[in-house]
Amino acid sequence: MSIDLPLSADIYIGIILFCFGACMGSFVACAADRYAKKESLGGRSHCDSCGAKLGALELIPIFSYLCLKGKCRKCGARIPVDCLLAEIAMAMAYLAVYLYGGVSVVTAEYLLLVTALMAVALIDSRTTEIPDGLIVFGLVVYLAFLYPHGDWEARIADGVWGALAYGGGMMLISLVLDVVLKRESLGGGDIKLFAMLGLYTGLVGGLIMLLCSSFIGLATAAAGSKGGKGAEIPFGPAIAAGAIVALLLGQLITDMYVSLLIK
Ligand SMILES: [Zn+2]
Known part of the structure; x- marks a missing residue:
């Protein structure tokens, strides 16, 4: 490759x-x-x-x-x-x-994605908004590199499941949280970002993305909550970081986990 x-x-x-x-x-x-x-x-x-x-x-x-x-x-x-x-x-x-x-082609694809994710993280942390343009950019890069990336049929099947599972899952969680917390929990931008990144990570990688971003998000929320309560905490930087970990280290983490299970 x-x-x-x-x-x-x-x-x-x-x-x-x-x-x-x-x-x-x-x-x-x-x-x-x-x-x-x-x-x-x-x-x-x-x-x-x-x-x-x-x-x-x-x-x-x-x-x-x-x-x-x-x-x-x-x-x-x-x-x-x-x-x-x-x-x-x-x-x-x-x-x-x-x-x-x-x-490789994958490097070119991921360099573009990482650049967009950095913009997501920086803009979200300043404005608590994720511009739709960046989500669309991620989609365009995914589609443009779908064929050159290799094994495109398997990849798109896994990707669509990933997008549905993590975009849809996040939407359900956010609807439940909205009712429980009686305020908006996850922003619409976060859900769209999860769905777009689910295409890249697929089902298994998406789980790693979800776990990493939740961990980073909770840790930053805990660190930030000392400052003042009630302020909206941007989740975009945590999702971006979680996605990069999942894409670059996902295979390594899954292999390590499987080898632990087999032992
Ligand atoms: Zn000056």
Whole structure:
């Protein structure tokens, strides 16, 4: 499925993808920030406090944040640490996708999906909304790569079951929770996101996605609940993280679980 390369070439591509991931993380963080503030997506990056345009060196991800110690060069205002975290997370995610898929169609597909998921996580955490455009993007990538991914008939059957089970399951859980909690529990965006990702993970992978995202979601909710009660907690970042774990480590986790059962 993937092309075999000498180790040196693998390391080289890994480093390139890590750097490219950091740049994309920076871009997605900036775009998500502008989306949340309803600003236009065009135009040069600038400091939010003083409006100073960023120079070429300041656009280098991770490196520039560390060099400037997280402060604007002109006015000294703090640069949000989310940007740095998004750059590092995306760089690691790109590298992880390459380690998983090597030089292959699957790697290209997952790089696109991971980028969309980062946008989902960042926008949801700022606005508690998941734009439909990102769900549609995920669907388009799934359909575009369905045939090149390989074994498309089995994959679409498993995918449709995954989408129905996790999208539909989430809808049922949210309806029950709405009644019990007497307020909106899961947003419509979360349900759509689960359904879209169910296509990618299928039935078994979806279970891992569900377990991981619930665990991460509950952990962040517990950590965040100290701040103030009643605030809406975005579940998108947890679903995104759970989906990436399920796609990249799902097979490994299932194999380990099965070998434990057989012992
Ligand atoms: Zn400034």
